[in-house]
Amino acid sequence: MAAGDPKIQIDITATDKASDKIDDVADAAADLEKLSPELEVTADTGGAVGDIKAVGDAADTLSRADTELVIRAKIDQAKGELKALQAELGDTADKADDTAKHLDKIDSGGGTGLRGNAISDLTGPLGDASSAASDFGGVFDGLGDTIEGVASKMGASSEAAARMGQAVAGFGFVVAAGAAAWTLFRQRQEAAKKAAEEAAKAQRDLNDAIKDGDKAAATANFEKIYGDAFKAAHTLGLTTQEVTEHIIGQRDALQDVQQWIGNAYAGDTLNKVINAKNVIEDMRTKWLENNAAVEAADKTNDEVATGLGITEKAVKDTGTAAVKMGDQLEAAADQAADGLDRIRGRLDMKRAVEDFQATMIEAQNAIHDKSADTVVDLRGVEDAIVAAGEAAHLNPIDVETAIQKADQGDIDGAYLFMQQKINERGPLEVKVALHATVGKLTLGGRGGTTIVVETDAQTRGSAAPTGNTYNVTMPRGIRTGDLSRALGTTVRRNGRRYGVVTR
């Protein structure tokens, strides 16, 4: 440690001289408080008391009168406010009615569900109800086209339409895409369903009529379908009831017929009977097939309903996935924008540093060339240092240091100092053009790297191969090869030789 250096210690002392004095004062005060002084009043106070009483009565009267005035004024004000409130309530009710009528016109009695109490409640917050309700109705008219129209085309229930209406506020495009897919699906399913239902309707009506005991309807439907069978049976002498019971499986009328045929008829008559029997059997087969078709149609309907449910869920899932994908796309866009901002910031910094380097190299040239007509524009150098420091977000102290170096004529020092600070700020890759006359630099001091420029030694013809030795501090990332390339000669750094690199 050099002489006169501060000791690495701090001694803090504190002395209390006040508390004793304060205690003394406190004791003196205690003694003083022990005294009990008496003060005699000899003046006549009777008149004064009377005057005070008179003043008090006057004050009471005055304050009571003031209070009554204030209360009366407040009551009048409250009455006025009540009247105004009543008038406003009346206006609000009228506006609510107007709004409901307006929506009636827009809705044409449809299913918007906004008339009645709901819109009356809305008129308060809406303020000027007539114009606001008009806007509101217009908006809802468009929404109705979008939501309910699409939903009704899709065949959705009213509840489903309402849900779609709520959903469209958040992701309308998803509902639109889903509606298109749903409509196509529904069109194809409707065609198949219609054909199946038409085929089964007659049989189902007949079954219902039989089940319900509606004889007339059952008979009409039965004859409509199985008229040929009745005609054939009648040729055999069978009654309509017998044929019907045979067809629906309640009795085997044909067995009786066959037995009767075997006993009574032969020849052409037998052929007719056989034909009639075949027709009746065909009709029974048709009965069974129709019933099977009805079961198949019911099963198909169940499958269609299941398919529709699956489709609805798929549309909802698609909507959820699309919303998620939209969020992800938005986040990606934000990240891309941030990245571009960072790139712009880095470009700004890079260009500011390049301008700074150009200015500093120009100043170096001016100094090292020592031209008679060269004047270094120190202000330009200072501006360049400040601009580079601002772009690189350097500490103001560092910028001030560089400016002081430049002001003192140490352009090289200011340049290398700033470059070093800029390089410390981050991985900004800036091509540093070392000055060709670096051999004349007077850099030195603490740290640094010893550079030996061999050409200096060769040109002087020195016998020692050491050449000229310079102690320079190179910026971070600068290798000795860069120095060799800038000088165009071979250099040594800490004993290692670096040849000329031509690239």
Added chain:
Amino acid sequence: MGRAAVELHRIADDVAAIPDAGLIAAAKLVKRLADEQARRVAGADGLTGNGRRPIKLRARDMGIRSVGGGRAVLVLGQPAGPWSWMTSGTRPHDIRRRKRGPMRKMTVHHPGTRGKGAWVAVIDRSQTLVPRVFTELAGRVVT
């Protein structure tokens, strides 16, 4: 005893307690100032050598002791050597070589350092801030 006398005695007791309370607060303040200054001159990790364990610059107090008619606390910068290097620098000297190579030279020359006035800065800031601690304490007692 009357109210005024009681209040005055309370103030006297509080004033008598100021030296110790103030010294504790002042010692903490000086140590914090030393830590800040150490981080400024040596970095958050301390003085990092070439592969050696970093040297952390700290300050510690030696406790309150009685001196003369009052009380005192001593705050030491430790380790004193590195604090001295960071304050006054070093003269040129030789150090052990750090790289492998021919064994012709076992030492290399170190040019010395200028120092950064680290402990001087701690002293300067303490001289400004420590009196404020006592002033604030006295103000609290009286009011």
